[in-house]
Amino acid sequence: MTTIRREVLTLPAASPGPDNPLPPLRPLDEAHRIDDRDRAGLPRDMARQVDHEPLRSLLPVMVRDGYDRTRRARELDALVIENDRLRATVLPALGGRIASLRHKPSDRELLYVNPVLQPANFALNGAWFSGGIEWNIGATGHTTLSCSPVHAARVPAPDGGEMLRLWEWERLRDLPFQVDLWLPEGSDFLYVGVRVRNPHESPAPTYWWSNIAVPEERRVLAPADEAYHFGYERRLRRVPVPEYDGVDRTYPLNSTYAADYFYDVPDGRRRWIAALDEHGHGLAQTSTDVLRGRKLFVWGTGPGGRRWQEWLTEPGTGGYCEIQAGLARTQLEHVGLDPESEVSWLEAYGPLEARPNGDWHTVLRGAEERLEAVLPRADVDTAYEAWRAHADTEPGERLAEGSGWGALEVLRADLKLPGTPFDESTLGAEQEPWLHLLRTGTLPTGGPHEPPGPTLVARPWRDMLETTAATPLAEYHLGIAQWHAGDRAQAVRSWERGLGCAAERWPLLRCLAAADQHDGHSERAAEQYAEAFDDLCGHRPGAADGDERWTAVAAALGREAIGALLAAGRTADARAVWERLDPETRDRGRFKLAEGELLAAEGRTEEARALFDACFEVADLREGDESIGALWARLGDEPLPARYDFRMRPDGN
Incomplete structure (x- = not known):
């Protein structure tokens, strides 16, 4: 039977240090902006989603830049979900990252596992680390929760076993989400049920990409003949797959410079992506159709890309690439989520053996047939329906605690969020002054010589x-909320x-x-x-x-x-x-x-x-x-x- 247990993972890790205490008032330095020359040629729905409420500020999230590069052995709390075929190791204090996914019969690691924990400035708010599977929600880029805790608990699974539920409140868009990890008995695939909810009375922009790190000595397969290429020169071009500019780009080490390849998977085609080594062994990810996008990110073999690879781990430990799956065709887009609605889907991760080399369409056909044999598309849809019936089940034993921001928002708006309780017991010192404002209408002045704490900028808090x-403290926070809303002159006043x-x-x-x-x-x-x-x-x-x-x-x-x-x-x-x-x-x-x-x-x-x-x-x-x-x-x-x-x-x- 599937088991969930606690473990301690010991890694050479750098100190996270304190967050930057100054609210981020400068415009977001976002590298993923499209050149106006390329906008006119986009499909209408893509152009609309590229323009749909891109993130312009990190507020109310603070920047995380206090970490260093001095690594020493540190103990990390881990949760392990395991059946007789797979073992997944999850880090609840680090965004719920799946650090390892091991296939037990073949004794193969299916992911790129970073041997160190080294934060670097890749998340929207700073600290991020490479390796494993991460859950990117919020806006274009790596989530602000990359190095933050999430809630975790045991939940009954559809087959009578146990699931591991992760949930948190995403603060950039004020949206709660959950990730349910489910390993049916005898399954070679880890099922991941994801739900993002908009409990508010107004629509919200939504973003999701599941980011999977795999060793770069692979060939990446996805059912597409074309892709949107995006590089650090900020040009978005439609290019052929697998060869572009005379080079087969489905081999990550064939590219010189860092780049994204967003595969244009045709409507009606099964959604999947795989990375296979020269012997045909590797990882496949597939999902229900709502998760439409698939992507390959490569660092490239140029000196800059190689230097970043070393920067994120130990020199000589091997590089990685990323295969990803998202709600939109590209990561430049945000999808609208209607008021008081939700979006959900099911993903599956497991081993795949197929011929990696040769004619593109022959290779794709063989890999897709093999995937259908080991995990039929209909079984994924059926598993989704079975999971959906359990998505509202209240969690059992709590295994990890996230932030108190969700509890504060639930209290403010009197929200009912079955399956993802944000308990008042999670409220802490950062939420205390805002809880006082909510209950009394006054903001505490704080102690003498006390730096201002985190601020809140959503419209209801601004009104309060x-x-x-x-x-002075209230005017300080009010000005920040007005600045975030675009009322710059009133903020200055x-x-x-x-x-x-x-x-x-x-x-x-x-x-x-x-x-x-x-x-x-x-x-x-x-x-x-x-x-x-x-x-x-x-x-x-x-x-x-x-x-x-x-x-x-x-x-x-x-x-x-x-x-x-x-x-x-x-x-x-x-x-x-x-x-x-x-x-x-x-x-x-x-x-x-x-x-x-x-x-x-x-x-x-x-x-x-x-x-x-x-x-x-x-x-x-x-x-x-x-x-x-x-x-x-x-x-x-x-x-x-x-x-x-x-x-x-x-x-x-």
């Missing part, structure tokens, strides 16, 4: 903030009102500085940032107190202030901010890069070059970020050293 007492009576001015000054920066007032932004950092230093407890929150605030504000001051040509003031940062902060790779930019601005080229020679690592370097190469180019004409080469596009300089 507009009617509560106009304290709220922050200015709060500033008039604030004892600690730096949170409001920083917001005003970010607004000035957004509007192109670089000199005024620099002045506001300098004043904000000075005010922070005057109120911050001494470094000896060792309060991680204040260290994180000073680092985040100092980093923004240095950038704004350098942009305004105020090099001496940027140097003054740098000198007031903690020595531990200045030793971090991100701040070594800032020091290099500061030295370059001061004309101290040799000292800036010496930083490169001493070797620094920017732990939170953003996917596609070319700032290291840009600084190197300012310092001389020599080629960029390989350890700093993260360029992911043909013309990256």
Whole structure:
């Protein structure tokens, strides 16, 4: 029979560190934007979904950039669901990621298993790690829940056994979701039932891609003759499959540069994708038809792609590619979800043996026939109907706890969400002031010298903030909610009102500085940032107190202030901010890069070059970020050293 048990997984892992305490007010730096030249040629439904409410802000989610690259053995809580054929290892504290899927009769691992846990800046809000199967909900990109806990519990399965249910509240779109893992007795396939609900009275944009990491020495098969190719030059092109530009792109190692291939699976065709090694062994993923999209992501064999592969794991441990399945044809699209409705489907993951090499249509036909033999399409549809009847079943034994944000929203709107309870017991310190606002109509002012906590920006919370007492903290949060809603002028007025009576001015000054920066007032932004950092230093407890929150605030504000001051040509003031940062902060790779930019601005080229020679690592370097190469180019004409080469596009300089 299927069993679910707890385990402890020990991995070399980097410290996650604290979240960035400053609310993300700048426009979202999203690499997956389509060039206007390509928009006109898209099918009408795709063009409509590309334009359907793309994410423009991370609020209310905070940025996760406090992690490092020093790995030591750490224990991770794991949940194992297992029958006599398969064993799946799930990490509930890390977005419910399936870290391993092992086929027991053949003793084969079906996924790419990362031997380390190394966060990197690939999630929408920062920290993400590679490997396994992840559940991407929210908006284009890796979910903000990549390194966050989700709720988990045992649930009765359709066959009388047990399922493992994962659920959480996705905060970018304010949508609850669940993922049910079900292993019928004797099954070679793991069934995954997914449901996303919109409990609100207005429609919501929806996004989902299941992301599967597999070793890159594979051939990737999907039932399509064409695909949409998207690269870091931000062009979306319709290309033939398997050969494009004279190269068979279904072999990941045949591509030089990182790229997405979104397969155009014809209507009526079974939805599946597989990755097979040279001997024909590998993984297949299939689903009910609602999950229409299939995709291959490759890092490429160029120096940038290879460097990113090393960055995400240990050198010499092998690379990976990603095969994915989503609600739309491409990840540039968002699907509308009607008020008080839901969307659901069933996926299946398991081993497949088929001939990988040869004529494309012959290979596809053979793989599809083999998949039909081991898991008929009709059986997937039947399993979906059986699971759907159990989707509302209340969970039994709780195995892991997620955040309290869902509980707060359930209380606010008096929601009924059968099968995914968000209990009041999960409410914590972050939700406490908002719970007080909900119940009393007032927002607590917080303790003395207390950094502002997380903010909420949805319309109902904004309405409450507009009617509560106009304290500096309330004006701070109200302005952030107005900024998120696009009412920038009113946000500035709220922050200015709060500033008039604030004892600690730096949170409001920083917001005003970010607004000035957004509007192109670089000199005024620099002045506001300098004043904000000075005010922070005057109120911050001494470094000896060792309060991680204040260290994180000073680092985040100092980093923004240095950038704004350098942009305004105020090099001496940027140097003054740098000198007031903690020595531990200045030793971090991100701040070594800032020091290099500061030295370059001061004309101290040799000292800036010496930083490169001493070797620094920017732990939170953003996917596609070319700032290291840009600084190197300012310092001389020599080629960029390989350890700093993260360029992911043909013309990256």
